[in-house]
Amino acid sequence: MFNAHLINDPYGDPGVYVEFKFRREALLFDLGDLHVLPPRKLLKINHIFVSHTHMDHFIGFDHLLRVCLGRDKRLSLFGPPGFIGNVESKLGAYTWNLVENYTNDFLLSVTEVHPDESMTREYRCQDAFRPVTPMVRKDFSGIFLDEPFFFVKGEFLRHKVPSLAFALEEKMSVNIKKSELVEMGLPVGPWLMELKGRILRNETDETPVRAWWKEGEIVLSLGELRERVVKLTRGQKMAYVADTGYSEEDAGRIVDLARGADILFIEACFLDADAERAAEKHHLTALQAGRLARRAEAKRMILFHFSPKYQGCGHLLEEEATRAFEGSET
Numbered sequence: 001m002f003n004a005h006l007i008n009d010p011y012g013d014p015g016v017y018v019e020f021k022f023r024r025e026a027l028l029f030d031l032g033d034l035h036v037l038p039p040r041k042l043l044k045i046n047h048i049f050v051s052h053t054h055m056d057h058f059i060g061f062d063h064l065l066r067v068c069l070g071r072d073k074r075l076s077l078f079g080p081p082g083f084i085g086n087v088e089s090k091l092g093a094y095t096w097n098l099v100e101n102y103t104n105d106f107l108l109s110v111t112e113v114h115p116d117e118s119m120t121r122e123y124r125c126q127d128a129f130r131p132v133t134p135m136v137r138k139d140f141s142g143i144f145l146d147e148p149f150f151f152v153k154g155e156f157l158r159h160k161v162p163s164l165a166f167a168l169e170e171k172m173s174v175n176i177k178k179s180e181l182v183e184m185g186l187p188v189g190p191w192l193m194e195l196k197g198r199i200l201r202n203e204t205d206e207t208p209v210r211a212w213w214k215e216g217e218i219v220l221s222l223g224e225l226r227e228r229v230v231k232l233t234r235g236q237k238m239a240y241v242a243d244t245g246y247s248e249e250d251a252g253r254i255v256d257l258a259r260g261a262d263i264l265f266i267e268a269c270f271l272d273a274d275a276e277r278a279a280e281k282h283h284l285t286a287l288q289a290g291r292l293a294r295r296a297e298a299k300r301m302i303l304f305h306f307s308p309k310y311q312g313c314g315h316l317l318e319e320e321a322t323r324a325f326e327g328s329e330t
């Protein structure tokens, strides 16, 4: 289970922060201005997915790097063609003559993807962020990350430069059978959160789990609880569609990627009345965003990347997209 939210308001730099409920882990989609996130939240980030490296999607790199310096940390970044060069240029812009004295181990793993190949290089702080490994090349088929409990896949869209859209899908969700709890004489309470965490971390059947309440407690094996009170169902899905021009081909890609998403973050830069300007700048209109969310059968749509020209009248963008999303366009 995860919470996903926009980092800034819809006029601010794009970016979504995703926090998993039972693990000390967070993901970031786009790397714009991050100052609103406290260091505690930034330090939870393990994986970052960058749609493209226009400044408003990448300027947060320096801030995050600064927060992570002096810590034991591994940070993986994924981005479009040219991304390794972009990161190396950022790293090359600073003087690192003192970091060899650091005792911590801070490692950056940077992957750039091309339609059928990914390239990865690693950089260690203690080595002044010089590449520690030769470039590792692998076949790429759209999966950026495949973890035990979730995966992240992506698509190439066109924004005059390649721009990546992403979908995060949990492999399962942990539900509790309340009737079975009653039968076993177990109370509901915070201990169930702990139980869900152990299931999601795939701990062994022998793991003791303490169920406690006001008057007492009982210790059971994870295996017994797994068998009797836990039901696994489809996990949550989130999709993130940042800067892209509209074309039928890309629309099909977006719809396939975001299909059935519980939450779809999608850019809506312009009103349909300014569709020509949107096309010139390779961005979506609110109408297009709403139609795409509807075609993808997303359960919820969250808009971002409003053009500053609509400052003070963002509700017009919201209304236009919502009418299209709900199928009530006139």
Ligand SMILES: [Zn+2]
Binding pocket: 052, 054, 159, 243
């Ligand atoms: Zn852009």
